[in-house]
Amino acid sequence: MSTLWDVASEVTDPEMPMLTLADLGVLRSVDQQDGRITATITPTYAGCPALDAMRDDLTARLAEFGEVEVRVSLTPPWTTDLISDEGRRKLAEAGVAPPAHIGPRAVGPVPLTLLAPPARVTCPRCGSPDTEELSRFGPTACTALRRCPACREPFEHMKDI
Amino acid sequence: MNETENVYDALAEADHEGRWAYGAGFDESVVEVTAPAPAGVDRDDLAAYCLMLADDALVASQRLSEWSTNAPELEEEVALANIALDLLGQARVLLSRAGHLGAAERFRTTTMAPALSDEDVLAYFRDDRFFRSVTLAEMDLGDFARTMAWIVVYSSWRLALMTGLRGLSDPVLAAVAAKAVPELAYQREYAAGWVVRLGDGTEYSHERMQAGFDAVWPFTEELFLAHPVETRLVEAGVAVDPTSLRASLDADLAQLLPVATLSRPERPAVGLVGGRGGRDGVHTEALGRMLAIMQSLARAHPDATW
Structure with a gap:
């Protein structure tokens, strides 16, 4: 069983190929x-358009071991806290700022953080801690765009969600 | 794969095995969708409720998609498309769930490919009078400021709804809600930022931002009306009472509007027609025009695959 997991966990994310689906x-x-092989995946965002590509890639990789069915489960919901330490290291190496750890979610109403820093x-x-947001939404559903005034480079940040 | 020289021939080629051109059709493999209705919950009511929540998201998503290639800046275009995509994701699971509970059958015709998914049948082959979305979702977004006011109101309301739904007993609604909460909170934050920038900007941007809220306001009253289906499902423990959601929107606006130097709109609500509104399929003419564009390709090529 560990073999199948190992094979499946090598499949990379279609939009962020530096990460495997397991890292993510x-x-x-x-x-x-x-x-019969059943692989279960969960979408990052509800509308993640890469889900079909993930399913096709998983199916292709596992096909030599038997008939493959890829199922999608929404429970429990994905959060960026599920990205492994290895995944965070790979993101940073590729120039994408990894998300912060959020921890357990409040069950009550979510306040508007209008005046929060x-x-x-x-x-x-460059490691500078003072960067600024360019856009809250980036090229994929998971990322925002930021800029570093120190090294003057723009970069993507994986949204904490 | 179809090998034809003409893309339209390829679209129209019906082998019923290929992927249908307008949806990705993963509904059968979302495991939660096939769960039975919770004990004591009326199946038709639950299907209707799933359609309400799905249509709210689908119609709003289509509206936001209209900004693609039209937004004032590339960053905002990407933002609006991302929000549309999040809402489409919610809509797809909810449409599939409604279909699993039987809501798609009456819209299937003998000319449709049997492999056409429930979500595609419901999205593309229902006329406007069968859409159960609130009329806020279908209103013409007009300019950018009105769109930001609209996103604040819509996401604040839906966030409160989904926050309540998260803890209730239908596994699909709870799962969709759990994913939707952080996404909607993020969207509300984005739009609120623009409301402050425009409201507390120049005299002209202030006027446009206030006009945006004034235009959206008449559609908010309907958000807090309980449809009989909702009332029954609240009693069964699977739905959120819409009348309980007003406080959340009021609190968000009480926080946001002063910072943006805007005043709370005071405009009369758009009235229901004989006590019936969007939840009963009584819509403004804006929805018909929108669906004519959204559904035309699917209806012209009902068997299209790619």
Whole structure:
């Protein structure tokens, strides 16, 4: 069983190929019963358009071991806290600032943080702690765009969600 | 894969095995969707409720998508498309769930490919009078300031709804809600930032921002009306009472509007027609025009695959 998991966990994310689906916390389980393989994944965002590509890549990689079914489960919901330490290291290496750890979510209403100080994100290139937000939404659903005044480079930040 | 020289021929080629052109069709493999309705919950009511929540998201998503290639800056274009995508993701699971509970069957015709997914049947082959979305979702967004006011109101309301739904007993609604909460909070934060910048900006941007809230306001009253389906499902423990959501929107606006130097709009609500509104399929004419664009390709090529 560990073999199948190992094979599946090598499949990379279609939009952030420096990460595997296991690094990202998207790969939930791989089971085999009567030669039939069931892999379960969870979407990062509800509308993540990469889900189909993930399913196709997983199916192709596991096909030599048996008939493959890839299932999508929404429970428990994905959060950036599920990204492994290894995944965070790979993100930073690739110039994407990894998300902060959020911890357990409040169950009550989510307050508007209008006047709260902006989150501090360290520049993945030069390490400067003072970077500024360019856009709350980046090229993929998971990222925001930031800029580092110290090294003058723009970079992506994986949103803490 | 179809091998034809003409892309339209390829679209129209019907092998029923390929992926349908307008959806990705993963509904069968979202494991939560196939759960039975919780004990004591009426299946038709639950299907109707899933359609309400799905249509609120689908219609709003389509509206936001209209900004693509039209937004004032590339960053805002990306932002609006991202928000549209988040809402589409919510809509797809909820449409699939409604379909699993039987809501798509009456819209299937003999000319449709049997493999057409429930979510595609419900999105593309229902007329406006069968959409159960609130009329706020379908209003013309007009300019950028009005769009920001609209996102603040819509996301604040839906965030409160999803926050309540998270802890209730339908596994699909709870799962969709748990994913939706952080996404909606992020969207509300984005739009609130623009409301402050424009409201507390120049005299002209202030006027436009206030006009934006004034235009959105008449559609807010309907958000807090309980449809009989909702009332029954609240009693069954799977739905959120819409009348309980007003306090959240009021609190958000009480925090936001003073910072943005805006005043709370005081405009009369858009009235229901004979006591019926969007939840009963009675919509403004804006929805028909929107659906004509959204559904035209699917209806012209009902068997299209790619």
